Amino acid sequence: xxxxxxxxxxxxxxxxxxxxxxAAGFERHLAVCAGCRDELTGLRDLRVxxxxxxxxxxxxxxxxxxxxxxxxxxxxxxxxxxxxxxALALAGFEMRVTRGPVVVQLGGAGHAxxxxxxxxDQQPVTVASSAAPAVDTxxxxxxxxxxxxxxxxRQSEARQQLALRASLTDVEDRTSRQRRxxxxxxxxxxxxxxxxxxxxxxxxxxxMGYVLQASxxxxx
Amino acid sequence: xxxxxxxxxxxxxxxxxxxxDTLVHRWERKIQGAIYRILRSDDxxxxxxQETFLKAFRGLGNFRGQAQFSSWLYQIALNLCRDRMRRRxxxxxxxxxxxxxxxxxxxxxSVLELVENRDLSRRVAAxxxxxxxxxxxxxxxxxxxxxxxxxIAEILDVPVxxxxxxxxxxxxxxxxxxxxQGVRGSSGAAAAAP
Numbered sequence: 001x002x003x004x005x006x007x008x009x010x011x012x013x014x015x016x017x018x019x020x021x022x023a024a025g026f027e028r029h030l031a032v033c034a035g036c037r038d039e040l041t042g043l044r045d046l047r048v049x050x051x052x053x054x055x056x057x058x059x060x061x062x063x064x065x066x067x068x069x070x071x072x073x074x075x076x077x078x079x080x081x082x083x084x085x086x087a088l089a090l091a092g093f094e095m096r097v098t099r100g101p102v103v104v105q106l107g108g109a110g111h112a113x114x115x116x117x118x119x120x121d122q123q124p125v126t127v128a129s130s131a132a133p134a135v136d137t138x139x140x141x142x143x144x145x146x147x148x149x150x151x152x153x154r155q156s157e158a159r160q161q162l163a164l165r166a167s168l169t170d171v172e173d174r175t176s177r178q179r180r181x182x183x184x185x186x187x188x189x190x191x192x193x194x195x196x197x198x199x200x201x202x203x204x205x206x207x208m209g210y211v212l213q214a215s216x217x218x219x220x
Numbered sequence: 221x222x223x224x225x226x227x228x229x230x231x232x233x234x235x236x237x238x239x240x241d242t243l244v245h246r247w248e249r250k251i252q253g254a255i256y257r258i259l260r261s262d263d264x265x266x267x268x269x270q271e272t273f274l275k276a277f278r279g280l281g282n283f284r285g286q287a288q289f290s291s292w293l294y295q296i297a298l299n300l301c302r303d304r305m306r307r308r309x310x311x312x313x314x315x316x317x318x319x320x321x322x323x324x325x326x327x328x329x330s331v332l333e334l335v336e337n338r339d340l341s342r343r344v345a346a347x348x349x350x351x352x353x354x355x356x357x358x359x360x361x362x363x364x365x366x367x368x369x370x371x372i373a374e375i376l377d378v379p380v381x382x383x384x385x386x387x388x389x390x391x392x393x394x395x396x397x398x399x400x401q402g403v404r405g406s407s408g409a410a411a412a413a414p
Contacts, residue, residue: 008384017368046395049403050363052340053348055253056262188334195332 002029003036010036014043057181222246225289232280240280244273247290250365251297257360258301260349268304272297291374294365298357298375305353340403347397355390362387 009026012018018026030037222242223231231239251272256265275296283292348356354376361367361375362383373380 007388008381011384011388012369015362015369042395043391046391046398047363049340049398050344050348050359050394052337053257053344053364054337054341055256184334185338188331188338191331192335 003033003039006036010040010043014040014047057178226285229280229283229285229289233283240277243276243289247293248273250290251293254294254360254365255297255301257345257348257364258298258356259304260345264304268297268300271300275300287374288371291367291371294361294367294375295377302353343398343401343403347394347401350397351390351393355386355393358383358386359390359394 006029009022013026228239228243252265252269255268361372369380372383
């Protein structure tokens, strides 16, 4: 009866959750009760065995909940572009591309102004505004804009290539690790089977030896 | 040592979604491991772990700290496991996942040790799986998740004395089963009964 009453204390002691008084009381009981001493030893032994259940390799299951940091930068950039576009639209922004010069205009079509092309081969850009005097934007040639766009596309592709390469390396790494693990397990299994087969063969040979010996003895 | 769970919960409730990622990072493996030990299926463990955190994400706004965050997570995970077990009804087959109960290969271990570890792992897993649900949950939370008795009582929503009774009965049954199977304790190795 007394042993049952100290069972809770035994579990507290077993898992290291007993306070000093409880532990001391249980120790006093242990000193006079061989059954509880055996019980505690058995439970400690069992705990060692239970630790033999290891988890297999775990793969992560949960993706990020918060968007990645660059998401906010991209979102902010998109918002800025949208705002800028809206502001230009409100200001009556207009852009025309013809065979002649590129005409960028603020404040409505009535205020458009254009300059003569610098040469017949190139398409000069002329900016005219009702609010500001015309500015010479010879540096912003169409070719330059095209070059910039091409450059941006090229950089973006390079970034994607890098990301892809990193991802491939990661997959390769994980596959390789998994393969090594699988091979080790297969190897272990084969060795085990091999060992068992060898034992069986040895036993069979030994038995055959006994049988032969016995049959030889019986022969006159 | 990063911020406490409670601080991260408060940050999340204040609008910092990234705080939840930190909580996920901190608890994902533990929760997934506990689910795996209950269901013994890697796919289901990942599936339910994801669902646990999804439920937590949706419910954390209303979480008022009535329990520890981790206890609350374990509660969600256990409820999902129970639902899954009910749907499964009885398990009369051994899945390929169960065959994977073997411990990960230890580079320094000999072949014999590898085989013995795998055998022990499988026997212990099978013995725990055969326990009644209540005892199995108590043993997994105590033995493998390292929760304290009051925490387990909180998770299972029962008094501490009930937790201890379930645990003791479960350990008692396990000891008998493993001894019947000839699993030795002192060396930590497994051996089939002759």
